[in-house]
Amino acid sequence: MIRKARIEDVKIIHRLLIHQEEHDGLVLPRSYSQLYSHLRDFYVTTDENDNVTGCCALNIIWENLAEIRSLVVLPEHRGKGLGRKLVDACLSEAVTLGIFKVYTLTVQTEFFAHLGFVNEEMNALNQKVFADCLNCPRFPDLCNEVAMVMAL
Ligand SMILES: CC(C)(COP(=O)(O)OP(=O)(O)OC[C@H]1O[C@@H](n2cnc3c(N)ncnc32)[C@H](O)[C@@H]1OP(=O)(O)O)[C@@H](O)C(=O)NCCC(=O)NCCS
Numbered sequence: 324m325i326r327k328a329r330i331e332d333v334k335i336i337h338r339l340l341i342h343q344e345e346h347d348g349l350v351l352p353r354s355y356s357q358l359y360s361h362l363r364d365f366y367v368t369t370d371e372n373d374n375v376t377g378c379c380a381l382n383i384i385w386e387n388l389a390e391i392r393s394l395v396v397l398p399e400h401r402g403k404g405l406g407r408k409l410v411d412a413c414l415s416e417a418v419t420l421g422i423f424k425v426y427t428l429t430v431q432t433e434f435f436a437h438l439g440f441v442n443e444e445m446n447a448l449n450q451k452v453f454a455d456c457l458n459c460p461r462f463p464d465l466c467n468e469v470a471m472v473m474a475l
């Protein structure tokens with residue numbers, strides 16, 4: 324199932340993001356402070372015992388722009404449609420909020436293209452999208468992420 328994240332999910336979300344960074348370097352880890360502040364951005368998928376199996380966040384950037392970020396599904400739960408469900412939940416929330424453009428910064432271009440996202444020039448997005456980049460050790464020369472957008 325999929326639901327909004329709750330306070331007791333923060334530690335597992337933190338581990339999910341750190342673990343990904345250590346193994347694949349595909350998602351930015353987040354501090355506990357960031358996770359508590361942005362908890363309301365997060366959705367989680369859970370198994371039958373309410374154990375978290377994946378997470379994803381919708382971060383509002385500006386008047387008509389939100390970011391999909393921190394998307395991770397536990398390796399043993401991949402390929403079952405959970406990643407799509409998490410992204411769809413964020414897209415639905417964006418529409419509910421009246422935000423009709425979302426983007427993501429990703430190396431998983433084929434996954435997001437499969438979901439209907441298209442490539443976009445970073446510079447075509449609001450300057451605020453660089454906020455996280457500035458504190459990232461891979462910025463700018465080692466960054467291999469691509470900006471992808473979806474109009475809703
Ligand atoms: C990317 C990730 C979230 C996908 O999660 P998932 O639960 O395995 O994806 P789903 O099962 O929901 O797949 C949805 C669709 O995308 C397709 N898909 C999944 N991974 C794909 C990939 N890497 N490339 C292309 N298509 C992919 C699936 O075949 C499925 O297609 P269908 O609905 O037409 O059958 C997961 O692999 C992951 O956590 N990876 C590591 C972290 C990461 O890279 N996060 C993204 C950073 S922005």
